[in-house]
Amino acid sequence: MNELTNQFNNQGNNAATVVAASREMEEVKGQIFMAQNMPRNECAYVSFDKRLGFIAELLPPELRADDIMGMDHQKAIMWLWQGARENIEEVDELQKELSSTNETLETALEMISDLQEENKALEQRVSDIEEFIKGRLLRR
Structure with missing residues (x-):
């Protein structure tokens, strides 16, 4: 200060x-x-x-004016519009793919849950069989 x-x-x-x-x-x-x-x-x-602004020489040919000294704004708007439409299509495709992936994931999680329940039932059955065998061996 x-x-x-x-x-x-x-x-x-x-x-x-x-x-x-x-x-x-x-x-x-x-x-x-x-x-x-x-x-x-x-x-x-x-x-x-x-x-x-843009340097005209660095613009893609699709955007240059006919005299190559500047940018053709009408061409640029059409080019941007086409890019936006392609992006919208890509987003729609990605959303469908994500939905499909989510369905597959849900199916896989259901299968895992079912297998875990089967595994618990089998572990219980093995435990019961082991107890039965121990009981038989102790009787001898």
């Missing part, structure tokens, strides 16, 4: 500092005004200086 205070005190009343601070304050005021008075999606476009 002391370091910040020293820096502030060392700046003095430098005119350039005052102008820069005033400019920054005006930018902040402008952004606040835009945020309060513009709809959310419009404000996002207005308040940011940087824009996203």
Whole structure:
């Protein structure tokens, strides 16, 4: 905190500092005004200086404009729409596969449960047979 205070005190009343601070304050005021008075999606476009874009040479040929200098937006929309349709089909297939896998799992769990019950019954039977044999051997 002391370091910040020293820096502030060392700046003095430098005119350039005052102008820069005033400019920054005006930018902040402008952004606040835009945020309060513009709809959310419009404000996002207005308040940011940087824009996203594509380098035309790096685009797939399907998306390039005929002059190869930019992107054909209509082609891009069709390409994205086709990709979305393929993704929907893939999701449907995966849901069917998951449903089938769940049915198989439920069947396997039922079989395991049945086998465990059979195993308990067989263990009891073996135990009974062992007791019978011990009883017979002790009688001799």
